[in-house]
Amino acid sequence: MVSDILIWLLIVPLIASLAAVLARWLRGAVGSVLETVHMLSVVIVLALVLVVAGYVLVYGEVTALNQWLRVDAMGAIFVVIVGLVGFLAGLYSIGYTRHDIEIGQMDRNQLTTYYSLFHFFFFTMLLAVTSNNIIIMWVAIEATTLSSAFLVGLYGTRPALEAAWKYVVICTVGVAFGLYGTILVYSDAVNVLPESSMASLWSEIVQYAGALDPTLLKLAFVFVLIGFGTKAGIFPMYTWLPDTYSEAPSPVSAMLSGVLVNCTLFVVIRFSIIVNLSLGPTFTQTLFLIFGVLSLGTAVFFMLGQRDINRLLAYSSPENIGLILVAFGLGGPLGVPAGFLQLINHSLVKSMMFFLSGNVLMKYRSRSLDVVKGLMQAAPVTAVFLLGGAFALVGVPPFNIFLSKFMIVSAGMATGRVWLMTGCLLLLMLAFVAMFRMLGTVVQGQKPDNISKGETGWTTLAPIMILMALVLALGLSMPAPLVSLLNGATQVVNVGVPTAQATASGLTAGSLFAPLGLANSGSVVPLFRVQVP
Amino acid sequence: MLNANVINTLSGLLLLTSLLVIETRKPRQSAMFYSLQSLILVLIFVALATLMNAPQLYWWAASAFVTKAVLVPLILYRALAKVDENTTSLSTVSTPVSLLLVAVAVAVSYTVVSQIQLKAAAVFIPALAISVAHFFFGQICIVTHRNLFKQILGFCLMENGSHLTLALLAFRAPELVEVGIATDAVFAVIVLVLLAGQIYKSLHTLDSAELKVLKG
Numbered sequence: 229m230v231s232d233i234l235i236w237l238l239i240v241p242l243i244a245s246l247a248a249v250l251a252r253w254l255r256g257a258v259g260s261v262l263e264t265v266h267m268l269s270v271v272i273v274l275a276l277v278l279v280v281a282g283y284v285l286v287y288g289e290v291t292a293l294n295q296w297l298r299v300d301a302m303g304a305i306f307v308v309i310v311g312l313v314g315f316l317a318g319l320y321s322i323g324y325t326r327h328d329i330e331i332g333q334m335d336r337n338q339l340t341t342y343y344s345l346f347h348f349f350f351f352t353m354l355l356a357v358t359s360n361n362i363i364i365m366w367v368a369i370e371a372t373t374l375s376s377a378f379l380v381g382l383y384g385t386r387p388a389l390e391a392a393w394k395y396v397v398i399c400t401v402g403v404a405f406g407l408y409g410t411i412l413v414y415s416d417a418v419n420v421l422p423e424s425s426m427a428s429l430w431s432e433i434v435q436y437a438g439a440l441d442p443t444l445l446k447l448a449f450v451f452v453l454i455g456f457g458t459k460a461g462i463f464p465m466y467t468w469l470p471d472t473y474s475e476a477p478s479p480v481s482a483m484l485s486g487v488l489v490n491c492t493l494f495v496v497i498r499f500s501i502i503v504n505l506s507l508g509p510t511f512t513q514t515l516f517l518i519f520g521v522l523s524l525g526t527a528v529f530f531m532l533g534q535r536d537i538n539r540l541l542a543y544s545s546p547e548n549i550g551l552i553l554v555a556f557g558l559g560g561p562l563g564v565p566a567g568f569l570q571l572i573n574h575s576l577v578k579s580m581m582f583f584l585s586g587n588v589l590m591k592y593r594s595r596s597l598d599v600v601k602g603l604m605q606a607a608p609v610t611a612v613f614l615l616g617g618a619f620a621l622v623g624v625p626p627f628n629i630f631l632s633k634f635m636i637v638s639a640g641m642a643t644g645r646v647w648l649m650t651g652c653l654l655l656l657m658l659a660f661v662a663m664f665r666m667l668g669t670v671v672q673g674q675k676p677d678n679i680s681k682g683e684t685g686w687t688t689l690a691p692i693m694i695l696m697a698l699v700l701a702l703g704l705s706m707p708a709p710l711v712s713l714l715n716g717a718t719q720v721v722n723v724g725v726p727t728a729q730a731t732a733s734g735l736t737a738g739s740l741f742a743p744l745g746l747a748n749s750g751s752v753v754p755l756f757r758v759q760v761p
Numbered sequence: 762m763l764n765a766n767v768i769n770t771l772s773g774l775l776l777l778t779s780l781l782v783i784e785t786r787k788p789r790q791s792a793m794f795y796s797l798q799s800l801i802l803v804l805i806f807v808a809l810a811t812l813m814n815a816p817q818l819y820w821w822a823a824s825a826f827v828t829k830a831v832l833v834p835l836i837l838y839r840a841l842a843k844v845d846e847n848t849t850s851l852s853t854v855s856t857p858v859s860l861l862l863v864a865v866a867v868a869v870s871y872t873v874v875s876q877i878q879l880k881a882a883a884v885f886i887p888a889l890a891i892s893v894a895h896f897f898f899g900q901i902c903i904v905t906h907r908n909l910f911k912q913i914l915g916f917c918l919m920e921n922g923s924h925l926t927l928a929l930l931a932f933r934a935p936e937l938v939e940v941g942i943a944t945d946a947v948f949a950v951i952v953l954v955l956l957a958g959q960i961y962k963s964l965h966t967l968d969s970a971e972l973k974v975l976k977g
Contacts, residue, residue: 363938367945374945374952381956389960390972396956397912400949401903404919407942408896411923414938415930424933444877 230283231292234299234358237276237307241351244269248344258336259329262343263322269347270318273354277311280304285712291360295429298360301716305568306357306494308713313486313579314350316691317479320583321346323687324479327590338382342477349375349483356491361428365495366403366410369456372488373399380476391468391475398468402458406495409451413502416440416448430498434723437505445503446511452499453515460492461546462553463522470530473542474595478586481538485545486579490571493552500556501721513559520553521648528655531662537585537595540666541578544621547659548574554652555636556721562639564718570632572710573702577620577629580695584614587684587692588670597666602675607683611671613692618667620699622660628702765884768812771805772888772925779898779918780863784856788910792837795917799829802921805888806928815932821939825924828943833917833950840954841910844961851907851968859905866897885929892929895922907969909957913950920946 247265251258283290284304291298299307325342328334334342352375356368373396381392417427420439426432433440458465473481500512527546534540548570555567585595587610592600603611620627633656640649675681683689702710778798785791803826810818852859870893875886882889899919903912924942927934961967 363941367941370945370949374948377952377956381959384959384963386964387974389956389963390974393909393956393960393969393972396953397903397916400916400953401900401919404896404899404916404923407920407923408926411927411930414934415927418931418933425935427931427934428938441878447873447877 230280230290231297233276233279233283234290234292234297237273237280237358238297238351238354240269240272240276241347241354245344245347245351248340248347251343252337252340258340259326262339266318266321266343266347270315270350273350274311274315277307281308281709281713284716285709288716295431296361296364297358298431299358300720301713302497302568302720303357303494305572305713305717306490307354309490309572309575310350310353310357310487313483313575314353316579316583316694317483317486318346320482320586320688320691321477321479323685324477324586324590326687327684328477331593333383341378342382345375345379346480346483349379349480351375353483353487353491357494360430362410362414362430362433362498363428365430365498366407369406369459369492369495370400370403372491373403373459376476376480376484376488379480380472382477382480383475385475387471388475391471395468395472398465399459402455402465405451405455405458407455409448409453409455409499412444412448412451413440413499416444430502433502434505437502440502440506442507445506449499449503449512449515453496453519456492456495457519460489460496461523461549462519463526463546463550466523466527466546469545470534470536470539470542473545473582474536474538478538478582478589481541481585482579482582485542485582486575489545489549490575493549493571497556497721501723505723509559513557515557516553516559517557517648520550520555520557521651522550523547523553524550524652524655528658528662531659532665534662534666535597537588537597537600537666537670538582540662541581541585544659544663545574545578547655548578551633551636551652551656554648555639558636558639558643558645559722560639560643561718561722562642563636564721565714566632566635566639568714568717569635570629573628573632573699576695576699576702577617577627580613580692580699581617581621583688583692583695584610584617587688588614590684590688592676592679597669599676600670601673602679603671606675606679606681609683609689610692613689613696615667615671616696617699618663620703622663623656626700626703628699631703764812765888767808768805768885768929769887771801771808772891774801775805775895775921775925776863776867776891779895780860782914782918783859783863783898783902783905786852788908788914789838789841791911791914792834792841795837795914796830796834798918798921799825799834802925803830805925809928809932813932817934817936818928818932820936821928824936824940824943828947829917829921829924832947836950836954837910837913840958843958844910844967851970852905853907854905859901862901862905863894863898866901867891867894870894870897882930889926889929892922892925895919895925898922909960909967909969910954912969913953913957916953917946917950920949 244265251262280290280299281304289300352368352371359365377392377396380395381388414428417433418424420436421427461469503512523546527543530543531540552567552570555563588600589595591607620629623629623633637649778794781794782791803822806818806822871890874890874893896919899915902915
């Protein structure tokens with residue numbers, strides 16, 4: 229039964245987490261036991277997410293536990309991202325933690341803590357994107373903060389503890405806003421739905437969205453956007469990002485930036501669908517555009533002043549999330565698939581960049597641009613991938629982000645927002661300058677004498693190579709299953725949105741994105757029957 | 762005779778206890794006042810259960826008593842027993858400014874809440890406004906205090922506000938929903954307390970202003 233697979237998807241990382249806790253009491257070398265359990269878990273989860281996605285492609289959705297768990301086309305995109313990046317971060321963790329043990333930065337207890345929390349964090353993210361229950365979505369997002377707080381502060385140094393405190397306080401307060409928004413929607417739904425026991429199910433609420441109180445929904449969505457937006461790195465609450473990403477172990481930074489932000493965006497998008505069905509899309513799209521432009525606009529200026537590789541990459545997250553919000557703000561059959569594609573592409577590239585930054589840290593024991601020089605001499609393979617990754621991140625062809633950025637700009641032009649798109653392009657150019665200022669310092673020049681030549685090992689290079697292959701492949705062609713999922717996800721988001729709304733200039737998704745296989749996005753098929761009792 | 766005025770009056774007492782939590786200098790005393798506030802919240806749940814004929818709210822009351830009136834204050838109290846509270850009793854604003862902020866939060870909350878047209882909540886508008894205001898009281902507590910434990914108590918106030926809103930607007934919600942939220946909140950407090958303890962042990966401070974290595 230495929231519903232069992234959905235349940236096992238959540239159970240497997242939980243078992244791995246528990247096993248890692250129990251490993252603390254094992255005698256002798258604990259590393260190999262931990263690594264075996266760890267790799268088994270991430271490999272099984274990857275296999276399960278692919279099965280779930282395949283089932284969604286054929287049958288449209290998977291549900292389990294009386295619909296408390298539900299994966300549709302939109303959910304499948306997020307589930308695959310969590311499974312794939314989780315697997316690669318898991319693989320990267322092997323080499324990274326071995327190195328930390330070798331140089332004495334991590335002891336046996338920290339290693340068991342790392343692996344147990346890694347898998348619990350993994351579980352909470354999978355729960356967030358598979359949950360159909362809006363209260364459980366909140367519980368899962370809150371649990372992501374609690375499970376990752378000690379991963380951020382793992383090294384126990386002053387900066388690490390400081391980063392962990394800021395992370396947990398800002399995000400807990402932020403997500404409390406999200407709880408309030410969730411409660412407001414749920415409270416209204418309880419009074420509207422014929423069966424109050426179904427009022428927490430997102431798929432049920434959308435069917436009765438037209439009967440919900442519009443004022444309450446507006447208030448709730450503002451709470452949801454600000455609250456969950458705090459964890460997604462949306463303006464103005466993204467100040468925790470640079471501190472957290474720079475102090476957490478690199479695989480954790482990769483998970484935070486490449487996966488966690490998506491999980492919270494998933495929740496925001498789910499709520500926006502409810503609001504759109506009640507109020508029409510203008511309210512949520514206007515908020516997405518405002519917060520998107522503000523996130524993008526402020527983050528690029530912070531990027532320009534950074535002297536630490538991870539802090540620079542951290543500020544690049546709100547820049548990219550801002551762009552994703554702009555895409556959803558443009559909405560309709562053009563903006564929505566562009567937003568989803570940018571979301572996928574950003575996850576792959578950003579996690580790769582944090583792995584590369586981890587390799588740099590292992591090599592130089594620093595991420596400061598004042599220390600890291602001459603990488604091409606010290607570790608040429610890492611240097612070449614870093615160059616490629618930076619090109620990909622700023623959106624240079626033939627890498628994947630070029631394609632999604634092109635789609636977003638095209639969607640903007642098609643909806644007549646020429647000035648907005650021009651402004652976004654100018655801001656993206658500043659991000660380009662910041663990224664290549666960093667590369668110029670890191671890659672070129674003479675390596676310090678105390679830095680030996682050589683790469684960091686295959687376990688830390690293999691995940692980067694896999695990601696680079698994916699980044700290039702998605703830049704050159706779109707696999708048919710991905711196109712189907714994007715089309716399906718677009719239909720989920722655009723349910724009830726008039727197709728003409730996004731095609732003011734006469735362009736359609738079909739005419740714009742036909743070469744990518746997204747021609748079907750133009751015809752929106754409602755997936756839900758909207759009832760007003 | 763039990764009526765909506767009882768709920769609204771008890772909510773007024775929540776406001777008073779929040780002021781005490783925010784303004785009391787010693788975090789340990791704040792934790793006691795938080796426990797008192799949680800007891801009032803429990804009474805509100807019991808009153809609501811009787812008034813609205815919603816028996817599941819008795820379970821809410823029981824779980825709120827265990828988690829909020831006993832467990833969370835106990836965790837905070839025990840953790841605070843291990844630290845020198847005199848290192849930080851730091852408020853960044855004076856009491857009059859703090860009171861002004863609280864008054865503004867109540868006024869804004871009342872204005873917003875009175876625009877919501879929900880039949881179920883019509884008689885509880887003052888209580889609902891206070892529950893929304895609690896959300897802002899929590900933030901005022903976090904922003905105006907540098908003591909890490911006072912910041913944790915700020916989060917607890919926010920959480921009490923959310924809990925009361927849920928009870929007022931969705932008192933027929935299954936117990937599982939309430940238990941999920943309450944459990945998560947307790948875990949949040951445990952994680953925050955453990956982290957604050959680790960910071961105190963390593964850095965010998967509870968002053969958030971001293972956590973300023975990372976900037977820019």
